Amino acid sequence: MLLQQVADGIATGAIYGALALAIVLVYRASRTLNFAQGELALLGAYVSWQLTVWGLPLWAALVLSMAILAALSAAMERTLVRPLVKRHQALPLIIVTLGMMIALNAVIGWAWTYQTKEVPALFGGGALDLGEIAVSRQDIGIAVTVLAVALGLGVLFEFTRMGLRMRAAVSAPESAELSGISTGRTMTIGWAIAGAVGALAGTLIAPELFLHPGMMAPVLIYAFAAATLGGLDSPVGALLGGVAVGVVENLAGSYLPHGSDFKQVVALLIIVIVLLVRPQGMLGRREVVRV
């Protein structure tokens, strides 16, 4: 029973981790939280759904949706975010992303109505029997896909010149510029990757939660909890944090009295505890302030 609950939590946790990863990539690029990240993922899910309705196979729809959301996220960075980052307007920036969240949600509701839509599972139905526990094919597929994307990004960051430039731009922006790296460009690329990863998260979770305009709001809270837990500037931390939050959420739902009503409270509790005990998260870098 316990093992089964843990296994069930891992797949949803992987999706929280993917969305948390998107949040972290944006945070690293622009030092801001993108509150519209959930709605961008929602838009990604709707685009995937729309493309399947138009006859594309689901996997092709997913890839196309990731590309579209990458472009959209990059455009958002260039037009709405960059001017504020340049002027160090941290608070207005957060208001802008909150505004984008509300606007995107309204546009989605207007375009696709508020009726729930069914999205086919990417990895089909059925479950695999693993001795004491049974895991659905969809859950295994989700975990493997998120892991593959994470590994791909790991290779990009660690072993390519573009990845090195992106890490340098995060580590010391001015030195990066003085070394000939366009930090504006690395920022845009960070947002683009975040948009694509978000679209992946949205499309993967849609079959489980059913596609409707309110779908991603709770997921965003779990993703924030995951990113806080893992460390806001650590991609690996985001993924691990996501899995941890997914498992805890699932256990709380099963074992606490009225647990399923309190699932989101658990996520918020995680955020509060981490911020009090270890503000930089599990794997985050401590901000050193020199006086």
Added chain:
Amino acid sequence: MSLLHVDIASAGYGPVTVLHDIAFEVKTSGRLVALGANGAGKTTVLRTISGLTQAQGSITLDGVELVGLTPHRIAAAGVSHVPQGRGTFGDLTVKENLLIGGNRRPWRTVLAEADAWMERFPRLGERSSRPASGLSGGEQQLLAIARALMAAPRLLLLDEPSLGLAPKITTDLFATLDELGRESDTAMLLVEQNAQVALGIAEDALVIESGRITVRGPAADLRDNDDVRRAYLGV
């Protein structure tokens, strides 16, 4: 033949003007040192060349106008800037710091040159895969200079390399700098408070006071000029 022509009416940060009527040249493969007290505007001169301030006027490198370009384009044009405080990428490894310096050049060359630097300075080689923040101040300064030279620049800008270093380490560092300068035809513009060591490796010198150039001439003359020493250099 001059590599860099600087002729700016003013430069500064937003509403604050730091420099007034600054004009000088750096010869091809030449070495110029800018001396001056704390807050005189030396750092701003370098930051203006690199595009980190707002400037009115003209700065050309080999005839290419730099004023108005973004810092990464100025770097691409051939200016390498070691900023004050060294600008180390602290959470990246020592080797990655070197690779970033050459990030615009063919990767094969860059990998080979990074290895050559680490062979030349074994202290860097031993720590090649450790975070650069673990290096001592002198090692970080050496790394910063190597990083800047990895770009194969026409002009190297150095902002107070002696800052925070012990006298013995400063002497060694300047000896290395002198050596590196002789090996390549990269020109150097060095900003220093430590006049003694800086004048020792420079050809030409100028003194900046309150954002203006007040004295200029061959480094040897400034070194021997008692008035200059007393008035501006405090030695």
